[in-house]
Amino acid sequence: MxxxxxxxxxxxxxxxxxxxxxxxxxxxxxxxxxxKFGFRPLETPTMENLSVLMGxxxxxxDQLIFKVLNSGDYLGKVKTELANTSSQKLTPQISEKxxxxxxxxxxxxxxxxNRNQISFPFKxxxxxxxxxxxxxxxxxxxxxxxxxxxxVGTTSLICEAEMLLMMNEILQNLGIExxxxxxxxxxxxxxxxxxxxxxxxxxxxxxxxxxxDKIGTQGVFKELAHLGYTPEQLKSLAPVLKLSGSNNEKIAxxxxxxxxxxxxxxxxxxxxxxxxxTTMQGQLDTVLFDPALARGLSYYTGAIFEIKMLDGSIxxxxxxxxxxxxxxxxxxxxxxxxxxxxxxxxxxxxMEARKLFPDAVNSSTQVLITNFGKNEEAYALAQxxxxxxxxxxxxxxxxxxxxxxxxxxxxxxxIPFVALIGSNEVxxxxxxxxxxxxxxxxxxxxxxxxxxxKN
Amino acid sequence: MxxxxxxxxxxxxxxxxxxxxxxxxxxxxxxxxxxKFGFRPLETPTMENLSVLMGxxxxxxDQLIFKVLNSGDYLGKVKTELANTSSQKLTPQISEKxxxxxxxxxxxxxxxxNRNQISFPFKxxxxxxxxxxxxxxxxxxxxxxxxxxxxVGTTSLICEAEMLLMMNEILQNLGIExxxxxxxxxxxxxxxxxxxxxxxxxxxxxxxxxxxDKIGTQGVFKELAHLGYTPEQLKSLAPVLKLSGSNNEKIAxxxxxxxxxxxxxxxxxxxxxxxxxTTMQGQLDTVLFDPALARGLSYYTGAIFEIKMLDGSIxxxxxxxxxxxxxxxxxxxxxxxxxxxxxxxxxxxxMEARKLFPDAVNSSTQVLITNFGKNEEAYALAQxxxxxxxxxxxxxxxxxxxxxxxxxxxxxxxIPFVALIGSNEVxxxxxxxxxxxxxxxxxxxxxxxxxxxKN
Numbered sequence: 001m002x003x004x005x006x007x008x009x010x011x012x013x014x015x016x017x018x019x020x021x022x023x024x025x026x027x028x029x030x031x032x033x034x035x036k037f038g039f040r041p042l043e044t045p046t047m048e049n050l051s052v053l054m055g056x057x058x059x060x061x062d063q064l065i066f067k068v069l070n071s072g073d074y075l076g077k078v079k080t081e082l083a084n085t086s087s088q089k090l091t092p093q094i095s096e097k098x099x100x101x102x103x104x105x106x107x108x109x110x111x112x113x114n115r116n117q118i119s120f121p122f123k124x125x126x127x128x129x130x131x132x133x134x135x136x137x138x139x140x141x142x143x144x145x146x147x148x149x150x151x152v153g154t155t156s157l158i159c160e161a162e163m164l165l166m167m168n169e170i171l172q173n174l175g176i177e178x179x180x181x182x183x184x185x186x187x188x189x190x191x192x193x194x195x196x197x198x199x200x201x202x203x204x205x206x207x208x209x210x211x212x213d214k215i216g217t218q219g220v221f222k223e224l225a226h227l228g229y230t231p232e233q234l235k236s237l238a239p240v241l242k243l244s245g246s247n248n249e250k251i252a253x254x255x256x257x258x259x260x261x262x263x264x265x266x267x268x269x270x271x272x273x274x275x276x277x278t279t280m281q282g283q284l285d286t287v288l289f290d291p292a293l294a295r296g297l298s299y300y301t302g303a304i305f306e307i308k309m310l311d312g313s314i315x316x317x318x319x320x321x322x323x324x325x326x327x328x329x330x331x332x333x334x335x336x337x338x339x340x341x342x343x344x345x346x347x348x349x350x351m352e353a354r355k356l357f358p359d360a361v362n363s364s365t366q367v368l369i370t371n372f373g374k375n376e377e378a379y380a381l382a383q384x385x386x387x388x389x390x391x392x393x394x395x396x397x398x399x400x401x402x403x404x405x406x407x408x409x410x411x412x413x414x415i416p417f418v419a420l421i422g423s424n425e426v427x428x429x430x431x432x433x434x435x436x437x438x439x440x441x442x443x444x445x446x447x448x449x450x451x452x453x454k455n
Numbered sequence: 456m457x458x459x460x461x462x463x464x465x466x467x468x469x470x471x472x473x474x475x476x477x478x479x480x481x482x483x484x485x486x487x488x489x490x491k492f493g494f495r496p497l498e499t500p501t502m503e504n505l506s507v508l509m510g511x512x513x514x515x516x517d518q519l520i521f522k523v524l525n526s527g528d529y530l531g532k533v534k535t536e537l538a539n540t541s542s543q544k545l546t547p548q549i550s551e552k553x554x555x556x557x558x559x560x561x562x563x564x565x566x567x568x569n570r571n572q573i574s575f576p577f578k579x580x581x582x583x584x585x586x587x588x589x590x591x592x593x594x595x596x597x598x599x600x601x602x603x604x605x606x607v608g609t610t611s612l613i614c615e616a617e618m619l620l621m622m623n624e625i626l627q628n629l630g631i632e633x634x635x636x637x638x639x640x641x642x643x644x645x646x647x648x649x650x651x652x653x654x655x656x657x658x659x660x661x662x663x664x665x666x667x668d669k670i671g672t673q674g675v676f677k678e679l680a681h682l683g684y685t686p687e688q689l690k691s692l693a694p695v696l697k698l699s700g701s702n703n704e705k706i707a708x709x710x711x712x713x714x715x716x717x718x719x720x721x722x723x724x725x726x727x728x729x730x731x732x733t734t735m736q737g738q739l740d741t742v743l744f745d746p747a748l749a750r751g752l753s754y755y756t757g758a759i760f761e762i763k764m765l766d767g768s769i770x771x772x773x774x775x776x777x778x779x780x781x782x783x784x785x786x787x788x789x790x791x792x793x794x795x796x797x798x799x800x801x802x803x804x805x806m807e808a809r810k811l812f813p814d815a816v817n818s819s820t821q822v823l824i825t826n827f828g829k830n831e832e833a834y835a836l837a838q839x840x841x842x843x844x845x846x847x848x849x850x851x852x853x854x855x856x857x858x859x860x861x862x863x864x865x866x867x868x869x870i871p872f873v874a875l876i877g878s879n880e881v882x883x884x885x886x887x888x889x890x891x892x893x894x895x896x897x898x899x900x901x902x903x904x905x906x907x908x909k910n
Contacts, residue, residue: 006507006564006785009552012500014565016572017579020496035819036843038850040472040868041479045598046501046554046584047464047521066502069522069550071588075542082537087530095524097464099501109461110469117471119867121853124472129501133526143500156853158836279833280840330461364490378734381613385735388491395493398576398611412574413495 011134011142018362023145025361026174026347027127030147033170034125037162039149042124044106047097054098056105056329064132066142067095099131103148103341104326111152112330120153127344139345150339152326157269159338160303160322161276164287167307167318167340174347175356178310179317181286184293185270186300186321188254191263192240192291196233206294209241213312217241240291247274247289254291266302273303299323305340309350317346363414365393366453369431370420373400379426383419383446390450410436419449466589466597473817478600480816481629481802482582485602488625489580492617494604497579499561502552509553511560511784519587521597522550554586558603558796559781566607567785575608582799594800605794607781612724614793615758615777616731619742622762622773622795629802630811633765634772636741639748640725641755641776643709646718647695647746651688661749664696668767672696695746702729702744709746728758754778760795764805772801818869820848821908824886825862825875828855834881838874838901845905865891874904 008014015023031041053065074094075082082090100106103126111118127147136142149166151159167181186202193202208223215223220241221234229237239257243250251267270289277284295304302322309317320340327335351357367387369380380396387394395415397406410418420432425443432443444452463469470478486496508520529549530537537545555561558581566573582602591597604621606614622636641657648657663678670678675696676689684692694712698705706722725744732739750759757777764772775795782790806812822842824835835851842849850870852861865873875887880898887898899907 006567007504008500008507008564008568009502009504012502014500014569015498016569017495017497020498024496036846036848038820038823038848040819041475042472043470043475045463045467045469046586047467047598049462049464052461052463063526066526067524068554069524069546071518071521073542075540075545082540085530085537087528090530091524099523109463112461113463114469114471119864123850131501143502151853154853158851158853276836279836364495365493368493381731381734391491393491393493395578396613398606398609398613409574 009142011136011140013141013143021361021364022352022357023344023348025357026344026351027145027147029173030170030342031125031127033166033173034149036169037123037166039123039125042107042110042126043128044100044103044110044126046100046129048100048106048109050092050096050098052109053101053105057101061101064134065101066099066131066133067091068097068099070094070096100128101132102130103128103146104150104339107148107150108327108330108335111335112327112332115332118153121151121156121159122153123149123151125149139349141345145344147342147344148339150337152335152337155336157272157303158276160269160273160305161280163320163338163340164273164277164284164305165281167305167342168281168284168286170342171307174351176347176350176354179286179307180288180310181305181307182288182290182293183270183273183303183305184290185266185303186297187262187266187269187302188291189266189294189297191258191260191266192237194260194262195258196229196237198229198233203297206297209292210294212241212292243291247287250289250291269303295319296321301325303338313353314346314350316343317350318342363416365395365413365415367392367394367417367419368406368410368413368415369394369396370403370406370418371397371400372420372422375423376421376426379429380421383421383431386446387450390454392450392453417453464597466591466595468596468598476816476819477807477812478799478803480812481799481806482600482602484628485625485797486580486582488621488628489604491624492578492621494578494580497562497565497581498583499555499558499565499581501555501584503555503561503564505547505551505553507564508556508560512556516556519589520556521554521586521588522546523552523554525549525551555583556587557585558583558601559605559794562603562605563782563785563790566790567782567787570787573608576606576611576614577608578604578606580604594804596800600799602797602799603794605792607790607792610791612727612758613731615724615728615760616735618775618793618795619728619732619739619760620736622760622797623736623739623741625797626762629806631802631805631809634741634762635743635765636760636762637743637745637748638725638728638758638760639745640721640758641752642717642721642724642757643746644721644749644752646713646715646721647692649715649717650713651684651692653684653688658752661752664747665749667696667747698746702742705744705746724758750774751776756780758793768808769801769805771798772805773797818871820850820868820870822847822849822872822874823861823865823868823870824849824851825858825873826852826855827875827877830878831876831881834884835876838876838886841901842905845909847905847908872908 047068054062078093129143130146131143134140134142164181171179189202189206193199193205198205204227208220212220224234243253251271255267277287293304293306295306300321301324304321306316307318318340322338324336326337369384384394384396416436418434418436420434425431430443430445431449432441433449434441502523509517533548584598585601586598589595589597619636626634644657644661648654648660653660659682663675667675679689698708706726710722732742748759748761750761755776756779759776761771762773773795777793779791781792824839839849839851871891873889873891875889880887885898885900886904887896888904889896
């Protein structure tokens, strides 16, 4: 084995102790909220059969799936002439498995495989990494954590309302302010396309109005004109993009503008969902009806939602909606559900930028006992054991290094208290406690110190 | 997309909510103990460069690493004639990354890459899945969780003692009884090989005495005879395999039998480690000196240890030891450390067989509110919100299904209380609470119910 300078694959990350702790703080907060709402954890394997993954994420997705080489003599089973083959033709012959690309397809696969054991409605959450062979760039990784919650097996709009409440509560519990949760309905977008005379073309319409924030009404109109929208059609669209006021006011305005079936049905659903939210939580000014919200049109069939930071510092940190055919591709039709996904990396970035992580997250060890050498060792170890027996995370510096080195260890690791044990402390059966923040020192017994920490 | 019957790759597992909760209970218990001892979490990427992984686990290990196909047109860069190549020759040309095979090599790689940022001694723990392309069989998976704790950057024997205490405390906190933690030293095994006249051949000696439990002294002697051990050599070995009594008695017996340097040094270290354990925790009858314990000889240089269940139901559930050259292969010599690894799957099996998981692990939702229809809905949702605001995990059945179906949902999900809300409860502003265990019913206010649950 030759020596080598090690590296990690591009787009992947090591998470240092400080970062793991902060990420776990986010994940635990989310997990607790999910559990309070009756959601149950699921975990699926890192590798899925390629037959399960391929064809589910479009052609580009198929490219971005990390494929795992078959083990053993994988070429032995290859039937084509290698000389005349291409990567694309060879891959299915030498690779049967791929890395998890999202949490939705594995969830659908799990539901189909376990349909007879699952008690529906199935409220599941899943927090696991996924992998995409995308070009890495700032904020985009090839390995990243996804965090999904879904209810499947019911069409009740109460579930949509619960999703909104969960999103809201998670952000509150994380201490994140200045966000808004936008809600719209695929049905309203369908109705809107009809209304402006472009029936069945809501996808193109949505691509344009999705840019409203960035390019303004005139920019949107310019794009639509390129798509063949007449001045009259643009004129009919204008008031929809200008709706204002409370949610109820916007709903009423849209109702008076557009009366086709899809729009009416979509608005009824939005009204019902918002009414459920109010029944459970009172008026929530973070939840806003936004008829220009457009996302996941190839997939969602009912309500759609998304969380945005008001300061525009970052894209959406969460999104989701109602779908009607989760498991059809695996031969189990008509499974309706509603779910959302949280972007852990973006939430982390927001919390880091705003210094929202509690101080306690940065440290677990409460006390470092200094090592002054053999004479103090037995007494020091006994005090260490006593602290730990009281449930206090404590360490003994394992060698009698220079005090400066030991103090800087405590400092680097954010350990709030250092217990100095020299010959006086051994004789007097005490500890000299240095508070690292203030620099204050006091000499007390271990019992008194434990009581102090416990209060 | 054609319909297909989905499956998962062999040797991998879905973890249902019940199983995830039990596994998380184990992992959280371990994590809490690690943190109490001052260990800090690390996470490394699922994929490592093959240059980091290959050559670190022996020839067989190289075979068992799951290799990830390069993305894009991986054949375009292949330089050999495909027609004349082999899987072995082609692999490094079409695959640069592999899945994490253990937690030690990524840890070593991390230490080298971050040597200037790390405060040594570095006490890290890591709990992440690893992948091996091994033939799957009962209890052996291709994806499984590893759980390691290591201290690197110090040779202090206090660390060995802390490892033993952590192992012991983790099992105690999990409620597992009937185990023993065996400790030995590589130095004692080296000294023993010298003593029986087979200097430098401790590996072969160890393979044989490692089977002592299974095949007895006569079986071991037979194997060694095949290896060329003379009757005199076997005779000199016999008393070592028969040591009995307390740890101190066994150490004294071995000392009087063998006086070479390696043995003496190994015994001194064992004595010191056990003395540290006693100073911190009193006499621990779960920690036993076992001069026949042999493991990881290609790697460990000092103390070695292992946890065994006394009922012999299962192999070792944990093992570890002192090593002296963790990072040499990455160009950073002389990093000494000591660590151990816990087998989560085996611990899970022991706890499941002995029914050691607390009941609370099986359920998070405390209350299911039944859905009797539109008339009761608003009141029911308000009670749901009130329960959750009090921190109680609660659900509302999302549709007015038959009561029997709703009750069986609560039953299947181990929800301990069902709150029945019909027209009487709405009028009286009460809940009728059914305790699922006893079948008892009582009609009380939501406030009273919350108080009851909080006590």
